[in-house]
Amino acid sequence: MAAKSRDGHVWTPVGGFTTGIETDAVISPQTSISTSHNNVYDVVVIGAGYAGLAAVRDLCNQKQSVLLLEARDRIGGRTYTAKKDDFLYEMGGTWVTHHMGYLFREMVRYGMDRDLITTGSPNMEKGFYTINVAGVNPRKLSHEEAGAMQAKAWDMFVNVDGQYGRTICPLPHAQLDNPIVPRSTVEQWDKVSCQDRFEEIKHKLTSEEQGLLVSLLLHISGGNLEDSSLWDMVRSHALLMHSSDNFTDVWLRYKLRDGQTELAKRMFQEAKNDGLNFAFSTPVASIKQSASGDGPVTIRTVNNQTFRGRKVISTIPLNVLKDIQFSPPLSQRRQEAINIGHINHMTKVHADVSNKELERWNRMRFPGHLMYGYADGALPNGDVHIVAFGKDDRETFIPENDANKTIDALNDLHPMHVKRLLLHNWSTDPYSKGGPAWWRPGYMSKYQDELQSRHGNILFASADWAHGWRAAIDGALEQGTLNARTAFQENNNVRPKDNIVGNLLTRALSMCVPHSYDDIAVTRLIRGEFDRTKVPQHPVPHMMPSTGDHESKPAGGIKIINASLFRMGTKSMAEAYTILGYRTHHAIDDPFTVPWHLIEEAAEGKWPDVPGARPRRPYTRSDWDAIWGSYDVVTDVASPFTMDLAQAYPDAIFVVVQRDFDSWWSSFESEVLGWCFFRGAQPLVAIFSIFGLRSGNALRKCFLGFFNAKSLEDIKSNAREAYDRYFNDVRRLIPEERRLEHKLEAGWAPLCAFLGKEIPDVPFPRLNDRAAHTAHSRANFRNSLSLVVRNVLYWMVGVFFVGYLAWYLQGHLFSRD
Template sequence: MSRSRENSTEHASADVVIVGAGFAGLSAAERLSSLGVSVLVVEGRDRVGGRSFTGEVAGVKVDLGATWIARRHTAIRDLAERVGCTMTGQFADGRNVLWMAGKRRTYQGTIPSISPAALVDMARVQMALEKLLSTIDVDAAWTSPVAAQLDRISFGEWLDQKRALPSTRALMAVVSKVQWGASPGDVSLLHALRYIRSAGGLEHMLDVEGGQQEERVFETTQEIAVRLAERLGERVVLDAPVRRIAQDDEGVTVFTDATTITAQYAIATSAPAHRADIEFEPALPEASEGLTRTWRMGALSKAFVAYEKPFWRAEGLSGEAITDTGTVFITFDVSPGEDGPGILMAFCDPRVYDGFSPEIRRKRVVEQLVGLYGAQAETPIDYIDHCWGTDDFAPGGPNPAVAPYATTSYAGALTQPHGRVDWAGVETAGEWAGTMNGAVLTGLRVAERVAARVRTAERSLG
């Protein structure tokens, strides 16, 4: 890689330029470097990590974005271990709280036990989902045998057709808001099935013990990316949003506000909707353009409320709660230990949250925690939140909220290279789409493919 400065514009070159310093981009850069391919990673934000972002409340670092790592997430676990990060179990001892239809109850297990009828209905709907999941090709759901039929309706419309009880719908709404940052009616049934299948099934998606919420990273998930970027050193450039990518038969040229980078190939890790923020020359094909327009990002907000101690534990509560009304719709206990501080992580509905001042947001969250956990929740010692839907750069998350028809129409463009530009990122994953593990796997997969193209080009020149 070489750099020069000419007329106050920096010029750089590498074999491969990577757009985005999230887990996909950094993993691709590390793998390419290990294969002897020179790389340069350009990131529009002033930090690495993408949708993993560290905050601090009551002196404790917390995950404002991506949080959990399952036992089966071997790629991200291996990466965390290599950079010296450690896992800590998600606290789940005790009874969970349920606020539904204006009543507060407690329960144990993953599925709230409102009544025998509610349990039977949830089991019935889950069995119907499992039957549909068996038809889904996790690597290309849009080519599945009944994909067109499944993509015609929303997840919410399917629940209507199944005449799901309000309790079942409420739980599925929580799943939808956490996974896609949208309500079931906003998400195609096929899109929902693709993500549920990629997560290892509904039970694995929902469970703490043995499931997708089993462990957190003690140092926070962004710290994994920070330490990996430190290993890559000057090959990672921050505050460098990519404005244009041009290509011809000789290579690619990537333009940021201050730098022009030439390379043989490029890897873009932007979410499909954010590919539209980059001008491509030649232009993207029609299917890719359609992908950027229809695969809009969902929106999800998180708040962390700190107390002197995790007082709910003394009352036999796990700190996990589900609600069907208000700003907060699910909570978890992310306290560092019994001695405090006690920290509740709350997922918040952006429709009744993002547009208000920090003071009002805090007031709304605390009031709801009082209803869930009692009067002691009224006096927190600290508070922090983050609204991903209003993020300054590449807003939205955690995943795309894809409406009916858009998966079968455009998902084939997720991984189809555009000439010398290849794609990675969590949305392009098959298995583990929507997780940090999936992001790492896509980076490794595309790195191998692009390295092979570089070697082929070198042999032809030789």
């Protein structure tokens, strides 16, 4: 007999509702660790659902020290299998398919990919379907007829582009980052609700078809039409290979013969065999890390136990995250997403009934507390198992609180004699607070990137924000797998393999560049052509402090953002930060070491309408890390992206240095714009870019985008508006406690007090006046021009040599007597 979990409810006519369901998912003993928790684990994983199980299994396979914390007494999270009288009841996620890549991999790994059963009893086609829509006489029809009605309505609903979503969601695992559809197009579609779309097409449907469609949409989303995103329906259709022919096969047909819990147990056992530590019945209360990202993360439980890990992977569901205290606090955008949450508060009820005629029956009733009923096989004693589903009716219907109302709702579907009820109400469950996530209009495009991003050394993995099969088992496995890989790589300093071709070309090109153009710069130049997503994350040697603790510290992301524009003392501030021991990036110091191709891509992603922009996605934390992740402070060239960096690095603090507009504009126009937009600049920029020198392209696109301009004349016209907007946004969006308003003439005192540093025994730097900047810019221009000329000469010599060699071989080795 299986152990009884604290989860779920069972009802019988004699005993009424009782709490707790028998399941093999319960883990005994509940913990494998001692009362002493002084260990610092490589990774602490919170949550033993499929995301957590995938993460701990993969990490333990890699010989990481791993601790799994779970609030429940069992594995599986929102997916587990109940056992009663030798029959299996799936209480959460149920169906499987070979079309879900991450899930199929797990099924193959544990030999379960062919050990499947189908929903319902054999010969379901011999059964019947009943439909009952308000205002229309109820009737009986075949499963085939009902399926055709449903497919007609569904296809009409999702066919928003005339191609069943193919042109707007061609790659459902890359909704915002695919090479075909601009992000702005997706954002527009994401604003549309299911109610909006239904109003567009309802006149083309009969009353029955309307009822079928609306009830199906509510069945899927678990909410209401106004709050249900049309985009999520289109994405779901794309995951069906853009065809409703696959609806049943992918979503409703196949189940694991031994149940979902058997798969979860095999994953858990493999991790356990590889040294997993675990503690069940251990809900988490808070997660704390240092603001700098140094040191381990500390997890405190509701019972005041503490655990520490170098990395934490949280699989806590979206609607529960608000119950966890994070220190430092989560970003404003993530907190906003969490407070909004998802809308799925579906109802799922298992019923054992004595009506044998219902063994091959399905039913739809709308409206109703339970809208769908499915016959799901015969029990060993001959009774019939029914699974029923409803939408969010929490205000009037809590199944476990009123057995009579639940049984009445089942009888509204079809008269039946109920002998037993089993259910798990995910909405009243404090560790889920809802079913599988379904999002509101506009939520995906605004919050998905943020929900998937990290918070310092805390990674977030949940099906609730998966790339592809969000709200499904496959999405949970995806997120657990991806975040485990990230944690392992960072803990072990694993980097992608070097590009062999790039290395060879680096050696070749290094013979053709000035000696001042160091190996890092050459490597970046080559990888800019061969691998545009990876730049060596090492600070330029002369920019690193020569003394102090920072020298040996691993990079933890940007800590300070110098929020000021070019020609606002950025050189002086950069020198000040360096004196204080920070790794500081000031691009104009040595422009040959800057990954300009990545900055250009960032500009194209942020301002897709600038002249010459290629289709790009907006940058996320990992992209910014590729540019500045190894620095503590960013200045000058980062300023156009200040608010993007604020979102990507929610723990960063800001130092605002603002120069009055008139004096700044005079200097900026002559000393910066003058070098980017002088007469004849465009041909030179094009020539330089051929040789990988893309600073001109990048800066021009940054400035045109920042000033909302198409030309230099537009920049001049929009200058004051852009200046005001920039500083207004910084002060409006960055809280005062994270922001210092600094003036260069104030010197060290306010800056050091804000940063918690001792005042250095050297004068505050005042560098890079107009004359010095002009001289520096001219020197950089001469070096660039010299590099191009030398490369041209070397290539000409190379071409001549190859030609001469070919002539020589032709005349001396291959000539005939």
